[in-house]
Structures are given as structure tokens and as C-alpha cells.
Amino acid sequence: MSTNTSPDTRTSGRSPDGDPPVAGASQPRLHQHGPEIQPFRTMRQLPLALSFETRAQSVQLLNRILADSQILHSHYKKYHWLMRGPTFYQLHLLTDKHAAEQATLVDELAERIQSLGGVSVGDPRHAAEITELPRPPDGAQAVPSMLSQLLEDHEIIIGVLRDAIQKTEQNGDSGTNDLLTGTVLRCHEMQVWFLAEHLVETPLVKEE
Numbered sequence: 001m002s003t004n005t006s007p008d009t010r011t012s013g014r015s016p017d018g019d020p021p022v023a024g025a026s027q028p029r030l031h032q033h034g035p036e037i038q039p040f041r042t043m044r045q046l047p048l049a050l051s052f053e054t055r056a057q058s059v060q061l062l063n064r065i066l067a068d069s070q071i072l073h074s075h076y077k078k079y080h081w082l083m084r085g086p087t088f089y090q091l092h093l094l095t096d097k098h099a100a101e102q103a104t105l106v107d108e109l110a111e112r113i114q115s116l117g118g119v120s121v122g123d124p125r126h127a128a129e130i131t132e133l134p135r136p137p138d139g140a141q142a143v144p145s146m147l148s149q150l151l152e153d154h155e156i157i158i159g160v161l162r163d164a165i166q167k168t169e170q171n172g173d174s175g176t177n178d179l180l181t182g183t184v185l186r187c188h189e190m191q192v193w194f195l196a197e198h199l200v201e202t203p204l205v206k207e208e
Contacts, residue, residue, distance in 0.1 A: 040126075044117035054171040059118030061164040062176065065184065066109040067121045067130035068157045073102040074124070075136065075153060079146045091143065091198065095150075098191050105184055112179055132156055147195050154192045161185050 038044065043056055076099035083092045110120035121127050133153050141149070161180055168177040 038119055040119045040121075042119065046115075046117045048116070050116075050173060054173055055116045055118070057171060058168055058173045058176045059113050059116050061160075061167060062109055062113045062116075063118070063121050064130060064132075065157065065160055065164065065180075066106060066113065067127035068133055068153075068160065069102055069106050069109060070121070070124060070127040071131045071133045072150075072153050072157065073099055073106060075133075075150060076102060078136070079150065082140045083143065083146070084140070085143050087143065087198065091147075094194060094198075098150075098194075101187055101191065105187060108179060108183060112176060116176070132160075144199060147199055151192060151195055151199075154188050154195075158185065158188050158192075161188065 041060075043052060043059065045052075046055075048055065076095050080092060080095040080099060083095060110122070113120040121130060133156055134149075136149050161184060165177060165180050165185065168174075168180065
């Protein structure tokens with residue numbers, strides 16, 4: 001009969017030296033760091049019946065719009081949090097709604113880039129290096145200034161969009177052109193309308 005009094009690791013859940021047991025095949029392989037497998041601004045070859053040059057130009061245009069869209073989304077969330085005044089409730093909800101719509105556009109733009117064989121801008125610090133949108137003050141602004149900043153952001157992006165729409169049409173990239181025209185541009189135009197109406201000075205109760 002054995003006189004071994006050491007705990008049975010099968011029932012105690014601990015190894016003989018007191019360390020927790022190894023989980024075996026279900027243990028995640030942590031702290032893995034390797035080289036990039038596709039650097040930014042490089043293209044993979046995909047059977048899309050589009051030339052390398054066409055796909056590369058579309059990816060470049062899309063990444064600029066993607067970077068701007070990520071920054072615009074962050075501006076909307078900033079103003080959503082910092083909104084104030086008598087129209088707080090309406091604008092708090094509106095800016096959050098617009099932020100959610102921009103988040104959807106970010107995903108669609110990034111997936112289009114990937115489907116063309118490119119690499120999407122993913123890190124917000126990278127997006128900040130590419131965007132042309134001006135950085136607002138770090139603190140809170142008056143409500144009209146917040147809305148004006150958003151409208152200026154939209155106008156910059158819409159200008160880039162119209163140029164990209166023209167170029168993708170000329171290049172025959174119908175998929176990118178359709179996304180930019182039917183989804184991205186229309187969303188920006190609608191958001192501009194909703195924001196601009198909040199800057200109209202109009203009597204609420206009695207006609208002057």
C-alpha cells in the first residue's frame with residue numbers, strides 16, 4: 001500500500017509543486033507578436049476584373065474618407081457627451097444617432113477597402129495622421145459652435161466624396177461608386193440638413 005501523501009493532481013486541480021495545472025490544448029497562446037503580413041498601402045491580387053491601378057486608386061480614396069469618417073464619428077460622440085442648454089435632449093439624441101450612422105459607414109468603407117485587396121485604416125491614431133478635418137478644442141464649446149464644427153466637417157468630407165465619385169466612375173469601379181453615391185453621400189447630405197435646421201433663428205411661439 002502506498003504511503004505517498006502528496007495530493008492527487010487529477011482531483012486537487014494543482015500540480016505537485018503547487019502551481020496551477022496547465023490547461024492543455026484549450027490554453028490560449030498569449031503574447032504573440034509577429035511581422036505585418038500585409039503593409040499599409042499594399043494591394044492583394046483578387047479576381048475582380050478591375051486593374052491594379054483602379055483598385056489601388058479606389059483604396060487610396062476610400063481610406064481618406066474612412067479616416068475622416070472615424071474622426072467625424074469621434075466629434076459626434078464628443079458633442080453628444082458635452083451637449084447642453086434648452087435643446088440638450090433633442091441634440092443629445094440627434095448627435096448620438098448621427099454617430100451611430102457614421103459608425104455604420106466606417107464599417108462599410110473599411111470592408112470595401114478589404115474587398116478590393118487593400119488595408120483599411122483601423123487605428124484612430126493612424127486616422128488622425130490622414131484626416132484633413134480640423135481638431136476642435138479639447139474643452140466644451142457653445143452649442144452653435146459645436147453644430148458649426150460638425151457642418152464644416154461634413155462639407156470637407158462631401159468635397160472629397162464628390163471627387164472620389166467622379167474618379168471611381170471614370171475608372172469603372174462601379175461597386176465603390178455605388179457605395180459612395182448611394183450610401184455615404186446621401187447619409188452626409190441628410191445629416192447636414194438635420195444639423196443646419198438647428199442653426200436657424202426662428203420664433204417658436206409667436207410670429208414677429
